Amino acid sequence: MNAITTNNAAPSHTAESLSVWLVDRIAVYLKRTPAEIDPSVPLAEYGLDSVAALSLCGDIEEDFDLVLEPTVAWDYPTVEALAGHLLEEFANQAGPAR
Amino acid sequence: MTSDAVMPPADAPDRQEVRAAARVAEIEAVLGDPGDPVNPVGYARLLEADEAGELLAAGEKALDELGLNAEFVPVAEGGRLERIDSLVRILRQVFRRDVALGLGYGVTSFMASVNVWTAGDDRQRERLAGILLGGGRASVAYHELAHGNDFVRNEFEARQQGDGGFLLHGTKQVINNAGRADAWLLFSRTSDAPGSRSHSVLMVERSETDARRLRILPRYETVGVRGCQLSGLDFDQAPVPEQALVGGLGRGVELALRSFQITRSAVPGMALGAADTSLRTVVSFALGRKLYRRSVMDIPHARATLGGAFLDLLTSDSLSLVATRAVHLLPEETSVYASAVKYLVPKLLTETMYELSIVLGARFYVREGEFGIFQKHIRDLPVLSLGHAGSAACQATIIPQLPRLARRSWFQGEPAPDELFQLRTDLPEIPFQRLTLASGRDSVSCALVAAVASLPDGTPTEVALQSLALRLMDELRQLQEQSLELSLEDRTALASPASFALVDRYTVVLAGASVLGVWRQAQALGDDRFLADPAWAAAALHRLVRRLGYQPAPLPAGCEEQVHQELLRRYEERHSFDLYDTPLAG
Numbered sequence: 001m002n003a004i005t006t007n008n009a010a011p012s013h014t015a016e017s018l019s020v021w022l023v024d025r026i027a028v029y030l031k032r033t034p035a036e037i038d039p040s041v042p043l044a045e046y047g048l049d050s051v052a053a054l055s056l057c058g059d060i061e062e063d064f065d066l067v068l069e070p071t072v073a074w075d076y077p078t079v080e081a082l083a084g085h086l087l088e089e090f091a092n093q094a095g096p097a098r
Numbered sequence: 099m100t101s102d103a104v105m106p107p108a109d110a111p112d113r114q115e116v117r118a119a120a121r122v123a124e125i126e127a128v129l130g131d132p133g134d135p136v137n138p139v140g141y142a143r144l145l146e147a148d149e150a151g152e153l154l155a156a157g158e159k160a161l162d163e164l165g166l167n168a169e170f171v172p173v174a175e176g177g178r179l180e181r182i183d184s185l186v187r188i189l190r191q192v193f194r195r196d197v198a199l200g201l202g203y204g205v206t207s208f209m210a211s212v213n214v215w216t217a218g219d220d221r222q223r224e225r226l227a228g229i230l231l232g233g234g235r236a237s238v239a240y241h242e243l244a245h246g247n248d249f250v251r252n253e254f255e256a257r258q259q260g261d262g263g264f265l266l267h268g269t270k271q272v273i274n275n276a277g278r279a280d281a282w283l284l285f286s287r288t289s290d291a292p293g294s295r296s297h298s299v300l301m302v303e304r305s306e307t308d309a310r311r312l313r314i315l316p317r318y319e320t321v322g323v324r325g326c327q328l329s330g331l332d333f334d335q336a337p338v339p340e341q342a343l344v345g346g347l348g349r350g351v352e353l354a355l356r357s358f359q360i361t362r363s364a365v366p367g368m369a370l371g372a373a374d375t376s377l378r379t380v381v382s383f384a385l386g387r388k389l390y391r392r393s394v395m396d397i398p399h400a401r402a403t404l405g406g407a408f409l410d411l412l413t414s415d416s417l418s419l420v421a422t423r424a425v426h427l428l429p430e431e432t433s434v435y436a437s438a439v440k441y442l443v444p445k446l447l448t449e450t451m452y453e454l455s456i457v458l459g460a461r462f463y464v465r466e467g468e469f470g471i472f473q474k475h476i477r478d479l480p481v482l483s484l485g486h487a488g489s490a491a492c493q494a495t496i497i498p499q500l501p502r503l504a505r506r507s508w509f510q511g512e513p514a515p516d517e518l519f520q521l522r523t524d525l526p527e528i529p530f531q532r533l534t535l536a537s538g539r540d541s542v543s544c545a546l547v548a549a550v551a552s553l554p555d556g557t558p559t560e561v562a563l564q565s566l567a568l569r570l571m572d573e574l575r576q577l578q579e580q581s582l583e584l585s586l587e588d589r590t591a592l593a594s595p596a597s598f599a600l601v602d603r604y605t606v607v608l609a610g611a612s613v614l615g616v617w618r619q620a621q622a623l624g625d626d627r628f629l630a631d632p633a634w635a636a637a638a639l640h641r642l643v644r645r646l647g648y649q650p651a652p653l654p655a656g657c658e659e660q661v662h663q664e665l666l667r668r669y670e671e672r673h674s675f676d677l678y679d680t681p682l683a684g
């Protein structure tokens with residue numbers, strides 16, 4: 001149930017593709033258009049509350065088959081930072097001996 | 099304080115139970131029969147104190163002498179706290195007499211101290227244990243009126259200085275015991291950045307605070323718990339040392355959300371004591387009063403209302419039991435259960451009180467005499483839905499987790515362990531560090547699904563129980579479908595009312611799963627004849643299924659009668675109306 005499945009598509013992710021995915025999601029949460037989300041601005045400044053940030057983490061887990069700390073969107077508060085962190089996580093979780 | 103504060107040896111099962119039951123009996127003996135008009139801590143005196151807006155001094159003195167504060171301090175720190183379910187049982191004896199005393203004497207200190215037991219360093223633990231075990235109080239200052247449960251927007255500031263210390267500045271409002279606590283746990287903004295890493299929790303002792311830089315705000319007058327000393331704190335650039343910081347800098351929101359899991363799990367079950375007293379009061383009225391040439395108890399509506407209230411207490415206690423034992427056994431899942439208890443139990447109890455007030459009639463409006471305690475409890479109980487997470491905030495904690503539970507857990511996860519549903523089995527220590535903000539697992543619902551497959555169907559009551567359990571499982575299936583369909587914007591605090599309704603139904607399913615689990619374990623252990631019989635479980639599930647809007651087939655003859663006879667027996671023998679059937683002083 002809880003096993004981490006390695007995502008075979010992982011190598012195809014780039015900072016850019018992840019940013020696009022995140023901006024699209026976050027725009028829906030915030031009821032804004034993707035063009036309004038600046039990847040370098042903290043999401044909380046747009047009004048993303050702590051609960052929605054936990055939700056976002058759940059979305060990432062579902063779509064990318066990653067297991068993350070629920071507070072990941074608190075610690076990486078911008079789209080840029082979050083995309084960078086996800087890239088690292090893909091590298092870690094796809095790697096051997098985890 | 100105690101010398102027997104060691105873990106039980108392997109050959110002595112349920113030693114914790116022996117200690118808890120003895121403590122409950124001790125508190126009952128010391129506080130005495132609350133209905134006795136000359137009891138210094140009886141209802142008559144408690145009502146007078148309430149009218150005067152004071153906590154009953156004799157009550158506080160009795161609790162001092164009992165060393166009640168030790169219940170809030172873990173055994174490892176020299177106190178008596180070993181289990182959250184036992185803590186609930188012990189405090190229930192205080193709450194059944196007076197909610198204000200329960201909150202004002204004790205629970206506020208517990209709510210504050212959980213932050214320190216969860217994340218405090220050795221020095222902070224030792225200091226706080228010293229304060230509480232010495233009879234002092236701790237106060238938990240999170241609230242700012244302007245921000246309600248949206249505490250990530252809180253403004254009270256602890257600005258870090260060059261030497262590592264902090265300057266406290268700003269106001270906390272409606273804080274229990276603010277004016278008389280020896281230590282405050284202050285939820286403070288430590289960074290100007292928006293978001294969930296900008297707050298920290300500080301433990302500030304009164305003795306190390308510059309009195310000229312602190313003003314205690316005037317008391318708030320309240321509808322209920324009039325004796326509670328709710329006031330506020332206004333700090334003006336008050337310096338405190340770096341060592342006041344509890345947990346890491348910027349970890350305040352996370353610490354709060356973890357600590358809340360313990361307090362949300364525990365407090366509603368304590369307040370069940372007040373509903374117990376209210377039911378007891380109305381049973382006494384119904385047996386004594388004659389109308390239409392018969393006693394009120396013989397009027398079918400009144401009789402059904404009282405039976406229903408008893409079932410609500412058993413149901414509430416089942417959910418409370420599961421949530422408090424989950425803190426020990428399933429800490430990763432506690433976030434959901436704690437919010438479910440804090441949402442559903444106060445709601446069930448408030449509705450129960452309303453139903454009971456109808457039976458009591460005009461007497462429910464009278465502030466003195468034999469039934470006066472009822473109006474006090476009916477005013478006091480709603481405070482439970484307000485303090486530290488309102489009902490909607492609890493629902494908002496669950497909403498974003500629904501899609502994950504639906505996708506990853508329901509109908510596919512491992513069922514909860516049997517011990518979760520057992521009243522008296524020993525538990526491991528409280529794993530404060532393992533509480534997590536969200537887990538995506540719900541093994542209580544999985545236990546419901548697993549149980550349905552193996553329920554007996556020999557007697558009519560068993561058949562009824564089985565079909566009601568199936569109905570609940572069906573409801574879980576619908577919840578799963580609807581949770582998977584939730585749009586993104588419906589998974590946040592600003593979700594549509596439909597998301598909140600989904601949580602409401604989910605908590606009813608959790609309550610049903612808890613009832614079923616308690617019944618199955620009582621049957622397996624055979625230590626309680628009433629709980630082991632399917633009658634109460636079928637009647638409780640019947641109520642929950644009707645609550646969901648269904649019209650299940652009527653219960654078999656005798657089912658409700660059995661519950662009614664148990665209610666009468668417990669009333670006459672002066673035993674509690676919760677799962678424990680505890681002997682009471684009156």
